[in-house]
Amino acid sequence: MAAPQPKLIFLFSGKRKSGKDYVTDLIQERLGPHVCCILRLSAPLKAQYARDHGLDYSELLSAGQYKEKYRADMIQWGESKRLEDPGFFCRLAICGATQPVWIVSDCRRMSDLQWFWKEYPQQCVSVRVEASEQTRTQRGWKFTAGVDDAESECGLDQGVKFDRTVNNDGDAALLEEQLEGLLSLAKERSQ
Numbered sequence: 162m163a164a165p166q167p168k169l170i171f172l173f174s175g176k177r178k179s180g181k182d183y184v185t186d187l188i189q190e191r192l193g194p195h196v197c198c199i200l201r202l203s204a205p206l207k208a209q210y211a212r213d214h215g216l217d218y219s220e221l222l223s224a225g226q227y228k229e230k231y232r233a234d235m236i237q238w239g240e241s242k243r244l245e246d247p248g249f250f251c252r253l254a255i256c257g258a259t260q261p262v263w264i265v266s267d268c269r270r271m272s273d274l275q276w277f278w279k280e281y282p283q284q285c286v287s288v289r290v291e292a293s294e295q296t297r298t299q300r301g302w303k304f305t306a307g308v309d310d311a312e313s314e315c316g317l318d319q320g321v322k323f324d325r326t327v328n329n330d331g332d333a334a335l336l337e338e339q340l341e342g343l344l345s346l347a348k349e350r351s352q
């Protein structure tokens with residue numbers, strides 16, 4: 162089957178509790194589900210991990226504390242899969258996506274970006290979500306060794322010139338302005 166051909170792919174990344182899900186949900190809501198879908202590289206990972214370990218998949222997907230108990234082990238599990246095949250979760254995540262605008266909400270490693278850049282060289286726009294440690298702490302973040310100092314969180318700290326940056330530090334007006342920029346690009350490209 163031929164690979165799906167979106168018109169625009171936003172490749173989102175950002176630290177834990179920077180607000181990747183919050184920001185990407187807002188964009189999808191504004192564009193509507195027929196125009197835009199959210200793809201999570203962690204969704205197929207969490208689905209398989211939940212099946213293998215008898216866990217609640219929907220809780221692993223949500224923003225609560227449940228997933229944090231398993232995060233370090235999920236990272237290890239996912240890394241063993243990625244080592245065999247760096248595009249493994251990317252290919253699963255795009256399965257069945259037919260909308261013209263895709264948002265990949267959780268890029269974490271250079272190999273994630275590289276896979277999309279190679280497969281979709283014309284369509285990708287990388288977006289970094291940023292929030293201060295203070296704001297992230299208010300949202301429930303707590304430094305965890307083995308997680309916050311590992312590739313899963315630091316893999317894109319250096320060496321990438323992001324096309325866009327979204328400051329999500331709690332200034333609603335500033336966030337709105339930055340969203341407008343991304344929304345106009347999406348509307349322009351999806352015509």
Ligand SMILES: Nc1ncnc2c1ncn2[C@@H]1O[C@H](COP(=O)(O)OP(=O)(O)OP(=O)(O)O)[C@@H](O)[C@H]1O
Pocket residue numbers: 175176177178179180181182183184224300329331336
């Ligand atoms: N601009 C904002 N205004 C109000 N609440 C926000 C904002 N941004 C994020 N939040 C809240 O902060 C929490 C963390 O945000 P979110 O789940 O989007 O972060 P994330 O980067 O996807 O985190 P993780 O990858 O660690 O799960 C959520 O409860 C979310 O609703």
Ligand SMILES: C[C@@](O)(CCOP(=O)(O)O)CC(=O)O
Pocket residue numbers: 177202203206221222228232235236239267269313
């Ligand atoms: C295991 C992992 O996919 C968890 C991601 O969870 P979340 O996007 O923070 O909800 C992180 C990783 O792939 O290294």
